[in-house]
Amino acid sequence: MAMRQRSLTVDVPIPETVPRRPWRRVDREQLVGKAMLLPTVLILVGLVLYPFVYSIWLSFSDKTIGSAGRFVGLANFRYVIAWPQFSTALLNTVVFTVCAVAIKLVLGMVVALVLNQQIRGRNFFRAFLLLPWVMPAFVVYLVWRWLFDPLSGLINYALLDLGILKTPVAFLSERSTAMASVIVAHSWRAFPFFAISFLAGMQTIAQELYDSAQVDGASRWQQFRHVTLPGLYQIIGVVLLLSTIWTANAFEPVYLLTGGGPSDATMVYTLLAYVAGMVNLRLGEAAAISTLFLPLLVGLVLAVTILLHKKAEA
Amino acid sequence: MRETLANRTLTYGLLGLFVLMVAVPLFWMVTTALKPNKDLYEDFSYFPRRPTLEHFVRVIERDELLTNIRNSLVVGLTTTAVTVVVSALTAFSIVRYRYRGREWIGRVILFKYLLPSAMLFVPLYAIVTSLGLGNTLKSLMLTYLSFTVPFCTWMLMGYFRSIPPELEEHAMVDGCSKIGAMIRILLPLSAPGLVASAIFSFTLAWNEFLLALVFTVDQSTMTVPIKLSMMVVGDQYIWGQLMAGAILASIPIAILYFIGQRFVVQGLAAGAVKG
Numbered sequence: 212m213a214m215r216q217r218s219l220t221v222d223v224p225i226p227e228t229v230p231r232r233p234w235r236r237v238d239r240e241q242l243v244g245k246a247m248l249l250p251t252v253l254i255l256v257g258l259v260l261y262p263f264v265y266s267i268w269l270s271f272s273d274k275t276i277g278s279a280g281r282f283v284g285l286a287n288f289r290y291v292i293a294w295p296q297f298s299t300a301l302l303n304t305v306v307f308t309v310c311a312v313a314i315k316l317v318l319g320m321v322v323a324l325v326l327n328q329q330i331r332g333r334n335f336f337r338a339f340l341l342l343p344w345v346m347p348a349f350v351v352y353l354v355w356r357w358l359f360d361p362l363s364g365l366i367n368y369a370l371l372d373l374g375i376l377k378t379p380v381a382f383l384s385e386r387s388t389a390m391a392s393v394i395v396a397h398s399w400r401a402f403p404f405f406a407i408s409f410l411a412g413m414q415t416i417a418q419e420l421y422d423s424a425q426v427d428g429a430s431r432w433q434q435f436r437h438v439t440l441p442g443l444y445q446i447i448g449v450v451l452l453l454s455t456i457w458t459a460n461a462f463e464p465v466y467l468l469t470g471g472g473p474s475d476a477t478m479v480y481t482l483l484a485y486v487a488g489m490v491n492l493r494l495g496e497a498a499a500i501s502t503l504f505l506p507l508l509v510g511l512v513l514a515v516t517i518l519l520h521k522k523a524e525a
Numbered sequence: 526m527r528e529t530l531a532n533r534t535l536t537y538g539l540l541g542l543f544v545l546m547v548a549v550p551l552f553w554m555v556t557t558a559l560k561p562n563k564d565l566y567e568d569f570s571y572f573p574r575r576p577t578l579e580h581f582v583r584v585i586e587r588d589e590l591l592t593n594i595r596n597s598l599v600v601g602l603t604t605t606a607v608t609v610v611v612s613a614l615t616a617f618s619i620v621r622y623r624y625r626g627r628e629w630i631g632r633v634i635l636f637k638y639l640l641p642s643a644m645l646f647v648p649l650y651a652i653v654t655s656l657g658l659g660n661t662l663k664s665l666m667l668t669y670l671s672f673t674v675p676f677c678t679w680m681l682m683g684y685f686r687s688i689p690p691e692l693e694e695h696a697m698v699d700g701c702s703k704i705g706a707m708i709r710i711l712l713p714l715s716a717p718g719l720v721a722s723a724i725f726s727f728t729l730a731w732n733e734f735l736l737a738l739v740f741t742v743d744q745s746t747m748t749v750p751i752k753l754s755m756m757v758v759g760d761q762y763i764w765g766q767l768m769a770g771a772i773l774a775s776i777p778i779a780i781l782y783f784i785g786q787r788f789v790v791q792g793l794a795a796g797a798v799k800g
Contacts, residue, residue, distance in 0.1 A: 244622030258671035
């Protein structure tokens with residue numbers, strides 16, 4: 212009964228008049244209901260649970276493609292942790308995630324605030340500014356690779372034209388600029404998700420709150436600080452967590468822009484796992500790299516799961 | 526609300542800046558595809574002076590991109606068809622039936638949707654090769670279900686919950702079976718949600734990169750993203766063709782976005798990652 216009442220939006224309490232059905236019918240119904248779950252359960256067990264467990268087993272084995280693999284204890288973990296590339300990848304993953312999420316948060320918030328004003332053609336601008344998020348990610352990163360091109364890229368041409376640069380910069384293949392360039396390209400792609408989520412949240416904040424704040428003489432900044440922000444806390448939390456998960460596990464920006472170079476300056480953990488497994492063909496070590504990131508990731512994912520589930524049931 | 530002039534200037538100034546920020550890379554993608562190689566590498570210009578379609582012709586004829594587009598379409602459409610049917614059944618079961626463990630399955634589904642494939646590509650690769658599915662489109666159709674089904678189920682659960690069960694109960698009083706009521710009442714009412722979930726699962730499959738990169742190795746099985754990423758390392762003066770390919774790869778998504786924008790927004794509002 213609880214479920215049924217919750218899904219209604221009327222305020223009137225619903226009398227419990229649904230007649231009890233004979234148990235046979237209920238029993239059969241339950242069976243049909245469970246049968247409909249079967250394909251999804253098969254998918255979850257076969258393509259998620261089993262690989263998940265298998266991955267943990269792999270990280271304790273010396274399996275390569277074609278060989279069966281023996282149990283080798285913690286050898287993979289010891290090897291991976293001692294590997295200088297792993298510490299580099301760990302650090303780069305953190306730098307990339309923190310910087311990119313921070314930029315997306317600020318940019319997304321400003322874009323949402325602008326779109327929340329009374330501007331002409333708001334629907335058009337909202338759809339237009341969403342384009343980077345709608346485009347396929349691989350397309351976005353290929354375009355940015357071309358924009359950053361040292362010989363014929365637009366960015367170099369424009370900066371030389373404007374007199375900001377004296378000589379072309381190989382943005383993606385110099386240690387000092389590679390990571391920043393990847394972060395810029397990724398932020399360009401992903402800021403609309405923040406903007407659109409914040410905008411949706413802002414539109415649920417009652418206008419009366421702003422009106423009374425104005426009567427009290429609150430400045431624009433005070434209105435933002437004391438009305439808009441508190442109204443968005445929950446959405447900001449969900450968006451930040453989601454984006455942290457996605458950003459920390461991003462593969463395409465680095466693979467397509469720099470391939471992890473120059474000399475590992477942009478190597479992140481997903482790419483390192485890819486290199487270990489698919490280039491060096493050492494599945495055990497690749498699995499060990501993923502497994503080392505597992506506790507952090509599961510923690511983040513659980514946090515969002517609980518937050519979103521609460522929201523869906525509210 | 527009264528707006529001061531300074532405020533309006535700031536708003537429109539920032540808006541202009543953001544539009545420019547989004548427009549310039551898009552403009553560059555399109556114009557690069559239309560400029561002859563001479564204008565790209567020797568005689569630089571911001572605007573195309575002699576627009577040509579030669580890059581489109583070359584990417585289709587020399588790079589055989591149509592094969593890859595076909596691969597992507599086959600994988601995307603199959604994944605979508607299976608996903609919509611399976612997700613609708615699962616969401617219906619979770620929302621409209623009562624048995625123990627129902628909520629728990631809902632939670633697992635959301636958890637899986639959030640678990641990135643970077644965590645699972647190594648074991649999935651081992652499993653796919655041991656099933657003899659290495660380097661086939663089937664391996665992609667199968668493994669893509671692991672993220673499209675959880676996502677669409679989660680979305681449809683939200684959608685189905687928003688439709689009062691009384692409508693179906695009335696139909697059942699009139700002699701309809703529970704499944705019949707789902708087909709005649711719930712599914713037609715949820716059409717926007719179903720369209721949205723189809724659009725999302727196609728988009729997810731069309732854009733997927735990591736698994737396709739790991740599972741497929743040659744031209745006959747490569748999907749579009751892998752093909753284009755291989756072209757980058759192949760040749761130096763490739764950008765015209767690459768941008769032409771990038772435009773072709775964006776077209777199906779653009780069409781879906783413009784047709785489906787209404788449904789997607791509605792579907793998202795009802796379920797999924799509600800903003």
